[in-house]
Amino acid sequence: MIQNLIKLSLRNRYFVLLIAIGLFIWGIFAVRDNPIDAIPDLSENQVIVFTEWMGRSPQIIEDQVTFPLVSNLQGIPKIKNIRASSMFGMSFVYVIFEDNVDIYWARTRVMERLNYAQRLLPQDVTPTLGPDGTGVGHVFWYHFDAPKMDLGDQRALQDWYVKFALQTVPGVAEVASFGGFEKQYQLIVDPVKLQYYNVSLMEVMNKVKANNNDVGGRKFEMADMAYVIRGLGYIKNVADIEEIAVGNYNGIPVRVKDIGSVQMGGDLRLGIFDADGEGEVVGGIVVARYGENADKVINDVKEKMKDVEKGLPEGVTFKTSYDRSTLIEGAIDNIKTKLIEEIIVVAIIVILFLFHWRSALSIIIQIPVTIAISFILLNAFGLSSNIMSLTGIALAIGVIVDNGIIMSENAYKNLSDWQNHQQNKTP
Structure with a gap:
């Protein structure tokens, strides 16, 4: 031959x-x-299912979230293995597919099965898919250089401006925020006052939740003019929460400020991000999508950051924490x-x-x-x-x-x- x-x-x-x-x-x-x-992608062909149920112990998470998910995800075709991890308030399920399976086909099959498994989970517990990245997808880390801005404002800037802008870059699967404090309204209730006014803590929670919402009405016509009726009820500051009525005492409304105090604070943190031992910083991790050109994604992110930097507050700039393009x-x-x-x-x-x-x-x-x-x-x-x-x-x-x-x-x-x-x- x-x-x-x-x-x-x-x-x-x-x-x-x-x-x-x-x-x-x-x-x-x-x-x-x-x-x-720089390095070959030897990670497994996997889809990550993340579920959050804050305040619950690992054993409760294992019994009521992780076990039902793993039991229902086992029927998906072309699965090699399923691994799971339960921790305080969070559950991670790793669905490992065969190497020749298309990652987006796998994500679709997992999502279909999650729609069925949702009914087996506790109320208000919703599993979500992780980003369509790999184990080597963390290609670029950055943080802010903002000496005159507190960590809470930096985190808000990252979550509501920078993150959304960088996620529009082609090839970026996710921009994960790290560091700082996630701003939240904190209601500090006095139990003695609750008992005095005969108001339960659950009533306070439900009233505050119900009063933080816009409601729709209908169209009202008068003198050849049409008016749209709607109720504006979204909370804008601490004073709005303090004025919410949670009950009545002898015909007198009991407001939030009568049973406690309201302040602006940060959410509970499980760790901090320190830069070179000089203090805490706030930033983000850019995760490249599966099969993308890592070098091109990093260069596109850098170009986008130049445009984003023009809209940052005065005195705030970007600093690179990790850049794989150099390697x-x-x-x-x-x-x-x-x-x-x-x-x-x-x-x-x-x-x-x-x-x-x-x-x-x-x-x-x-x-x-x-x-x-x-x-x-x-x-x-x-x-x-x-x-x-x-x-x-x-x-x-x-x-x-x-x-x-x-x-x-x-x-x-x-x-x-x-x-x-x-x-x-x-x-």
Whole structure:
């Protein structure tokens, strides 16, 4: 079969040359389209289901949230394994799929099953899917340099301005906020006053919740004019909460300020984010979407941050906490340099070894064509250009020229035998 293939190639040498040129051009475009990362993504093909039920112990979370979810998610096709973790107020379920399963098909199947499992969970407990990123998706971290702004205002700026802007960048799956305090209205109730006014804590909670809402009315027509009636009830400041009536005492309304005090504070924190030991900071973590070009995503995020920075308050700027593009570009440039050096060294050795420029050229020309084809295969299998893949290409250069040298020597040997046979036949 090999002999027939060689004969076919020799008879159609121009066609073979045209195919090689076409593959080389295709490979050049494949190099431009191939995702770039520092390290290969060896994480499992998984979908994360996160459920929050604050104030509950890990055992309650395990029994009433984690167990029902795991039991119902096991029926999804093409699942390899399911892992779960229960902690204080939170549940994590990791659904591991087979490696050849499309991640978005997997997320759709999990979401379908969650719609059914929702009825088995406690009231007001809603499971959500994690971002469509991988274990190496944390590509960029940033924080604010805002010496004149408190941590609560910084966190509000991050959650309600910066986060939404950066999530519009193509390839970004999520921007996770960290540090600071999440602002909240805090109602400090005096139990003695509750008992005096005969008001329960649950009544206070329900009244405050019911009074923080806008309500719709209907259209009212008068004198050829139409008026839309609606009730404005959203809380805007601490005073609005203090004036909410939670009951009555001898016909007199009992307001929130009568049974306690209201203040602006921060939500309970389980940790802090410290920068270089100089104090707390607020920022975000950019998570790249599955299969995206990490280097391109980081550069696009940086460009977006330049526009976002124009709208920040005076004296507030961005600082980079972690930037994988430095590692990516440094690693790729180093491998590229070594790859070029190896090609040059191999080409020189081939020329000196064969000492025949036509034979050496036929071998050396195989190197760029083979490398170009390897990038076509990388794109076909969804692999990125990283330290591992480029190093493998560099190591394979020696094998490429070995095959060419062996074929050239074998061709010269057969030609020599044929010439000697022809000379012996001549009288």
